[in-house]
Amino acid sequence: MAERRYGQYCGVTRAVELVGERWALLIVRDLLVGPRRYTDLKRGLPRIPTNILSSRLKELQEGGVVRRVPLLSCGLVYELTPYGRALEPILLALGRWGFQTMGEPQEGDVVTSDSLTMALRTAFRPERAVDADYELHVGDVALRVVVRSGDLRVSRASPEAGPEADAVIVADTGVRRLIGGDVTPAEALARDLLTVVRGDERFLGAFAATFHIDPVTATDTPQGSPGHGSPGPCDPAT
Amino acid sequence: MAERRYGQYCGVTRAVELVGERWALLIVRDLLVGPRRYTDLKRGLPRIPTNILSSRLKELQEGGVVRRVPLLSCGLVYELTPYGRALEPILLALGRWGFQTMGEPQEGDVVTSDSLTMALRTAFRPERAVDADYELHVGDVALRVVVRSGDLRVSRASPEAGPEADAVIVADTGVRRLIGGDVTPAEALARDLLTVVRGDERFLGAFAATFHIDPVTATDTPQGSPGHGSPGPCDPAT
DNA sequence: CCGGATCCGAATCGATACTG
DNA sequence: CAGTATCGATTCGGATCCGG
Numbered sequence: 001m002a003e004r005r006y007g008q009y010c011g012v013t014r015a016v017e018l019v020g021e022r023w024a025l026l027i028v029r030d031l032l033v034g035p036r037r038y039t040d041l042k043r044g045l046p047r048i049p050t051n052i053l054s055s056r057l058k059e060l061q062e063g064g065v066v067r068r069v070p071l072l073s074c075g076l077v078y079e080l081t082p083y084g085r086a087l088e089p090i091l092l093a094l095g096r097w098g099f100q101t102m103g104e105p106q107e108g109d110v111v112t113s114d115s116l117t118m119a120l121r122t123a124f125r126p127e128r129a130v131d132a133d134y135e136l137h138v139g140d141v142a143l144r145v146v147v148r149s150g151d152l153r154v155s156r157a158s159p160e161a162g163p164e165a166d167a168v169i170v171a172d173t174g175v176r177r178l179i180g181g182d183v184t185p186a187e188a189l190a191r192d193l194l195t196v197v198r199g200d201e202r203f204l205g206a207f208a209a210t211f212h213i214d215p216v217t218a219t220d221t222p223q224g225s226p227g228h229g230s231p232g233p234c235d236p237a238t
Numbered sequence: 239m240a241e242r243r244y245g246q247y248c249g250v251t252r253a254v255e256l257v258g259e260r261w262a263l264l265i266v267r268d269l270l271v272g273p274r275r276y277t278d279l280k281r282g283l284p285r286i287p288t289n290i291l292s293s294r295l296k297e298l299q300e301g302g303v304v305r306r307v308p309l310l311s312c313g314l315v316y317e318l319t320p321y322g323r324a325l326e327p328i329l330l331a332l333g334r335w336g337f338q339t340m341g342e343p344q345e346g347d348v349v350t351s352d353s354l355t356m357a358l359r360t361a362f363r364p365e366r367a368v369d370a371d372y373e374l375h376v377g378d379v380a381l382r383v384v385v386r387s388g389d390l391r392v393s394r395a396s397p398e399a400g401p402e403a404d405a406v407i408v409a410d411t412g413v414r415r416l417i418g419g420d421v422t423p424a425e426a427l428a429r430d431l432l433t434v435v436r437g438d439e440r441f442l443g444a445f446a447a448t449f450h451i452d453p454v455t456a457t458d459t460p461q462g463s464p465g466h467g468s469p470g471p472c473d474p475a476t
Numbered sequence: 477c478c479g480g481a482t483c484c485g486a487a488t489c490g491a492t493a494c495t496g
Numbered sequence: 497c498a499g500t501a502t503c504g505a506t507t508c509g510g511a512t513c514c515g516g
Contacts, residue, residue: 011337012333021507022508025250052507054480055507087335093328094253101256101321109245275498287490
């Protein structure tokens with residue numbers, strides 16, 4: 001099980017050797033939410049084969065990204081090492097980047113608690129954040145989302161204790177267009193992309209201000225430096 | 239050739255579906271330096287099978303990451319779309335992350351012009367940059383590295399025109415320890431990790447100030463939020 | 477239930493050869 | 497220069513099984 005190498009002495013190469021294998025970054029994504037048991041990971045990644053999960057965890061441990069922590073008489077959990085946690089800004093940026101071309105969900109796609117939590121983190125704008133307390137339902141995931149003084153805290157919504165949040169938003173995948181700015185809160189309500197089942201509908205404005213991802217933001221360097229130009233002095237056609 | 243899906247409706251998932259396949263991010267890395275021909279990419283990725291390069295380029299085009307641009311009577315090049323270029327900060331961060339655990343080169347590892355260029359970009363500190371003009375040799379790659387008023391420009395060193403740069407640094411892979419801060423410029427010279435074949439050796443101090451990657455920088459959130467805690471109220475052992 | 481290990485067919489990857 | 501074709505080696509996916 002020697003790790004598959006690319007044969008280059010380079011930081012990017014080393015990085016993709018550590019976390020570039022199939023499923024690895026999704027495991028890291030879930031572990032960024034918190035330590036997880038083997039079974040939690042399996043539930044959060046419904047289509048991962050168990051032998052692959054097992055291999056990845058082993059490789060991530062060898063790479064110093066993940067640590068295996070036994071709990072006193074309670075089984076064990078996997079958690080990120082400090083080195084693994086340093087991937088957080090990278091995964092948030094990757095999530096923002098991928099968000100922009102997500103389109104509509106494909107048949108069979110699921111939304112998991114951890115992926116939705118990370119999605120909210122990627123979209124969170126501390127500088128525009130409006131204090132509020134939401135309960136957000138997407139698919140069959142229900143999260144409690146508390147925004148307070150520029151800080152975001154996401155946890156699972158407790159099923160029994162009902163009337164706690166300021167607003168309960170039910171938004172099966174339509175929340176993407178709100179966060180992406182494709183629709184205004186009013187439009188989203190009018191087109192029934194989501195509903196506010198309890199609390200003032202105006203909390204939707206606060207939500208849209210707090211969670212937002214704008215389209216692209218490419219660095220507009222004029223595409224590469226000259227001097228590397230193997231292409232030479234030819235103009236692009238069209 | 240249907241893209242291999244993970245079955246999750248999530249930004250990170252979408253991102254790894256677009257650029258997570260083997261070799262894809264290394265292709266993007268090279269294209270971040272500038273538009274490249276098929277053959278350039280092949281030379282820059284010596285161990286990529288040509289059919290894989292072909293497949294990846296096709297997939298990256300379908301994903302809107304790469305564009306195929308015919309040159310007037312001069313063949314064609316691949317270049318990043320604006321969406322693809324938006325990966326630049328992510329690849330730079332990944333490069334910094336991987337850099338920290340690169341260790342010594344393995345047998346057969348190569349350093350390519352594009353990978354070294356990107357490595358310099360990942361390590362570049364505009365705020366500490368000292369204006370200078372280097373010629374940097376690593377392996378059989380020779381780059382011209384010009385730092386001027388907080389700006390970095392890297393190009394291939396022209397083999398014939400010799401005496402141009404302020405200093406010529408020859409540093410087969412030892413430059414990693416200098417950039418990583420493992421050694422001071424003086425130590426690097428004393429231990430013969432690199433040599434300054436022309437120009438004042440003090441340019442090495444400028445170089446080390448300008449190009450630097452420090453160890454880790456993990457966000458020190460106390461490891462995940464409570465409320466997600468399936469692990470429950472058990473203390474970690476040890 | 478938890479934490480995997482094992483087995484096997486299907487898909488992908490790697491290496492080389494070949495072509496317009 | 498810019499790929500396609502072929503084929504064996506690996507890896508992945510899906511299912512089952514097993515010890516605590």
